[in-house]
Amino acid sequence: xxxxxxxxxxxxxxxxxxxxxxxxxxxxxxxxxxxxxxxxxxxxxxxxxxxxxxxxxxxxxxxxxxxxxxxxxxxxxxxxxxxxxxxxxxxxxxxxxxxxxxxxxxxxxxxxxxxxxxxxxxxxxxxxxxxxxxxxxxxxxxxxxxxxxxxxxxxxxxxxxxxxxxxxxxxxxxxxxxxxxxxxxxxxxxxxxxxxxxxxxxxxxxxxxxxxxxxxxxxxxxxxxxxxxxxxxxxxxxxxxxxxxxxxxxxxxxxxxxxxxxxxxxxxxxxxxxxxxxxxxxxxxxxxxxxxxxxxxxxxxxxxxxxxxxxxxxxxxxxxxxxxxxxxxxxxxxxxxxxxxxxxxxxxxxxxxxxxxxxxxxxxxxxxxxxxxxxxxxxxxxxxxxxxxxxxxxxxxxxxxxxxxxxxxxxxxxxxxxxxxxxxxxxxxxxxxxxxxxxxxxxxxxxxxxxxxxxxxxxxxxxxxxxxxxxxxxxxxxxxxxxxxxxxxxxxxxxxxxxxxxxxxxxxxxxxxxxxxxxxxxxxxxxxxxxxxx
Amino acid sequence: xxxxxxxxxxxxxxxxxxxxxxxxxxxxxxxxxxxxxxxxxxxxxxxxxxxxxxxxxxxxxxxxxxxxxxxxxxxxxxxxxxxxxxxxxxxxxxxxxxxxxxxxxxxxxxxxxxxxxxxxxxxxxxxxxxxxxxxxxxxxxxxxxxxxxxxxxxxxxxxxxxxxxxxxxxxxxxxxxxxxxxxxxxxxxxxxxxxxxxxxxxxxxxxxxxxxxxxxxxxxxxxxxxxxxxxxxxxxxxxxxxxxxxxxxxxxxxxxxxxxxxxxxxxxxxxxxxxxxxxxxxxxxxx
Numbered sequence: 001x002x003x004x005x006x007x008x009x010x011x012x013x014x015x016x017x018x019x020x021x022x023x024x025x026x027x028x029x030x031x032x033x034x035x036x037x038x039x040x041x042x043x044x045x046x047x048x049x050x051x052x053x054x055x056x057x058x059x060x061x062x063x064x065x066x067x068x069x070x071x072x073x074x075x076x077x078x079x080x081x082x083x084x085x086x087x088x089x090x091x092x093x094x095x096x097x098x099x100x101x102x103x104x105x106x107x108x109x110x111x112x113x114x115x116x117x118x119x120x121x122x123x124x125x126x127x128x129x130x131x132x133x134x135x136x137x138x139x140x141x142x143x144x145x146x147x148x149x150x151x152x153x154x155x156x157x158x159x160x161x162x163x164x165x166x167x168x169x170x171x172x173x174x175x176x177x178x179x180x181x182x183x184x185x186x187x188x189x190x191x192x193x194x195x196x197x198x199x200x201x202x203x204x205x206x207x208x209x210x211x212x213x214x215x216x217x218x219x220x221x222x223x224x225x226x227x228x229x230x231x232x233x234x235x236x237x238x239x240x241x242x243x244x245x246x247x248x249x250x251x252x253x254x255x256x257x258x259x260x261x262x263x264x265x266x267x268x269x270x271x272x273x274x275x276x277x278x279x280x281x282x283x284x285x286x287x288x289x290x291x292x293x294x295x296x297x298x299x300x301x302x303x304x305x306x307x308x309x310x311x312x313x314x315x316x317x318x319x320x321x322x323x324x325x326x327x328x329x330x331x332x333x334x335x336x337x338x339x340x341x342x343x344x345x346x347x348x349x350x351x352x353x354x355x356x357x358x359x360x361x362x363x364x365x366x367x368x369x370x371x372x373x374x375x376x377x378x379x380x381x382x383x384x385x386x387x388x389x390x391x392x393x394x395x396x397x398x399x400x401x402x403x404x405x406x407x408x409x410x411x412x413x414x415x416x417x418x419x420x421x422x423x424x425x426x427x428x429x430x431x432x433x434x435x436x437x438x439x440x441x442x443x444x445x446x447x448x449x450x451x452x453x454x455x456x457x458x459x460x461x462x463x464x465x466x467x468x469x470x471x472x473x474x475x476x477x478x479x480x481x482x483x484x485x486x487x488x489x490x491x492x493x494x495x496x497x498x499x500x501x502x503x504x505x506x507x508x509x510x511x512x513x514x515x516x517x518x519x520x521x522x523x524x525x526x527x528x529x530x531x532x533x534x
Numbered sequence: 535x536x537x538x539x540x541x542x543x544x545x546x547x548x549x550x551x552x553x554x555x556x557x558x559x560x561x562x563x564x565x566x567x568x569x570x571x572x573x574x575x576x577x578x579x580x581x582x583x584x585x586x587x588x589x590x591x592x593x594x595x596x597x598x599x600x601x602x603x604x605x606x607x608x609x610x611x612x613x614x615x616x617x618x619x620x621x622x623x624x625x626x627x628x629x630x631x632x633x634x635x636x637x638x639x640x641x642x643x644x645x646x647x648x649x650x651x652x653x654x655x656x657x658x659x660x661x662x663x664x665x666x667x668x669x670x671x672x673x674x675x676x677x678x679x680x681x682x683x684x685x686x687x688x689x690x691x692x693x694x695x696x697x698x699x700x701x702x703x704x705x706x707x708x709x710x711x712x713x714x715x716x717x718x719x720x721x722x723x724x725x726x727x728x729x730x731x732x733x734x735x736x737x738x739x740x741x742x743x744x745x746x747x748x749x750x751x752x753x754x755x756x757x758x759x760x761x762x763x764x765x766x767x768x769x770x771x772x773x774x775x776x777x778x779x780x781x782x783x784x785x786x787x788x789x790x791x792x793x794x795x796x797x798x799x800x801x802x803x804x805x806x807x808x809x810x811x812x813x814x815x816x817x818x819x820x821x
Contacts, residue, residue, distance in 0.1 A: 431818060
């Protein structure tokens with residue numbers, strides 16, 4: 001029997017099956033030990049709008065993860081053609097049209113800051129949406145559960161199989177399940193390494209046994225973690241290993257949307273509502289069918305209230321909405337709600353806490369809600385806290401875009417020789433040595449002009465470029481490489497007027513009109529400028 | 535256990551230990567922790583069998599894999615040497631001009647020469663090869679015995695005034711205190727200083743020029759420009775090695791001091807000396 005997707009045209013009041021399931025993480029009583037033995041969870045399949053949304057999220061996130069390394073992007077003959085590539089060997093990071101050098105790693109740091117503030121923003125607005133929909137742990141567990149259902153059936157079949165003796169049938173199903181899990185885990189680990197090398201050639205090397213040992217060990221480690229965390233440990237990871245459930249407490253406030261059991265309309269939960277109503281007892285909307293518990297991948301009972309183990313995947317909302325449709329009650333007994341909204345409605349239902357929950361206080365005789373019942377107002381998402389998070393997030397994003405658009409693709413760095421600081425030549429002139437680094441940060445060879453600004457009498461020589469002194473030299477820069485040049489600058493005896501003089505080295509690409517300069521100091525011995533030796 | 539005691543408040547079994555009425559709860563360690571712990575013990579056992587581990591009286595157990603960190607180091611050093619060997623072989627068989635013309639070879643030789651310089655040459659010439667009084671600055675363009683790469687190689691290879699090497703560069707300036715009057719020495723010092731700046735007593739210059747012409751030109755040249763064949767320094771330029779003031783010049787004329795550099799080929803080998811020559815030549819004054 002399909003419980004949850006009853007067409008709305010079906011008559012109300014249809015019988016709802018009650019599922020025998022209890023929370024795997026019931027609230028602790030005072031003095032009860034904190035140690036909790038793991039209870040097996042057999043999540044039932046849920047159907048509904050959130051389940052459909054989760055399938056979509058899974059499709060998109062896994063699609064991005066597995067397929068991204070295979071996207072090609074032509075950068076010409078001097079750079080790899082992989083759209084997203086972390087090239088550790090040559091220390092370059094490629095992302096479509098962006099190429100990042102190690103010193104530009106702040107772009108990645110900026111993205112991480114944005115990810116952090118984005119997480120704050122989403123959490124303060126819609127609770128643990130990250131945990132419930134996009135966290136890799138959630139997505140892979142969801143995928144592994146789908147595999148489990150495919151081989152072993154839904155909840156009841158799995159419980160039966162788990163309790164059954166080890167027949168050939170059971171062994172076969174288990175082997176098929178674990179084998180599929182491991183295949184997925186290998187594919188997961190395998191996809192990771194493709195981000196760090198040319199995917200097609202690495203795939204070929206990997207299969208033929210010619211890839212680097214680190215590729216195999218990385219795949220092995222990620223296979224193990226995927227299989228163990230996603231297949232075996234599942235909800236234990238979220239509850240005991242992940243720090244985020246602890247941190248989120250600081251992110252949530254009374255205006256954050258969280259998955260909430262609205263006990264102001266659900267309680268008192270009643271089986272056999274008609275009989276109870278006829279007896280004149282108060283009857284809440286909850287029929288205590290436990291469908292919300294059965295579908296929960298964490299094994300909790302959302303009716304116990306907000307709890308650390310809840311990842312807000314919203315599958316209980318789907319389950320409950322299906323039941324509400326079936327019995328002809330409005331949806332939303334379990335729904336996304338803010339604490340403020342919930343508190344206001346609870347106060348209404350309990351007369352400000354004076355009585356137990358009385359359904360009559362929130363309902364008109366015809367079953368509709370009274371006007372005083374608060375409903376969710378989208379405007380609450382726009383509040384100072386979320387606006388601040390959004391502001392910071394946007395500012396960092398705009399800053400990164402500005403930095404990206406204004407960054408130099410031609411850079412010059414200058415290091416003055418420290419030992420010796422200067423050299424006295426036989427004709428009395430003074431020579432300083434510099435190591436000049438030219439960074440040609442585009443994957444094309446170019447001709448760079450190096451010149452001096454300042455010290456008008458000085459001349460320079462560049463080792464390997466020209467032995468004839470001059471003030472302007474053309475240097476061939478290899479594509480996407482740094483070029484170190486040894487430059488000697490000589491100042492004639494008559495022009496030496498100070499112990500230290502500032503000037504600039506200028507690098508220029510005339511064809512692209514790019515220009516960069518770097519300050520340098522020309523040192524002369526003490527007293528040399530006074531005209532005689534000491 | 536016979537009397538299994540359950541703590542009332544927590545509902546947890548106790549260990550049976552009791553001190554003054556205080557009992558110890560028996561909360562077992564998490565399974566995963568225990569298995570990890572057993573795993574590390576197993577790991578340690580396997581490790582001590584495979585690798586050197588247990589100390590004995592004079593030695594330690596070798597381990598069945600026969601691993602040793604010294605052997606690993608030796609292998610790494612051997613591999614690095616083998617990798618360098620190809621280039622070193624090329625340097626050894628190439629002429630210095632060819633090395634300079636090949637950017638890869640000259641880069642390797644410069645780096646190797648710099649390393650050899652740090653170890654062998656810095657005590658006299660300084661870490662930056664800038665020398666000091668009596669020890670030549672190798673960065674500048676004044677060379678006593680020649681500044682092209684072959685001359686530098688010759689100098690390093692055989693040394694200067696080396697007591698053993700028969701091909702060493704050798705020349706000695708006579709002790710002029712035995713030949714000239716003190717007044718003449720003062721005059722010639724004034725003349726030498728006048729070539730680049732002003733002497734204390736300009737009236738001595740003319741007499742000094744005569745003394746110079748009679749005694750010094752054979753080595754230092756008519757214009758005091760020096761002679762690299764003899765290692766005689768140029769006295770008309772801005773660079774002074776042993777003396778720079780008038781009094782110091784007079785002292786050097788009276789009783790000259792001579793620098794000594796050992797021959798290095800016997801100690802470092804020809805390939806290292808070649809690399810040193812390339813390095814010195816790259817410092818900026820090379821010709």
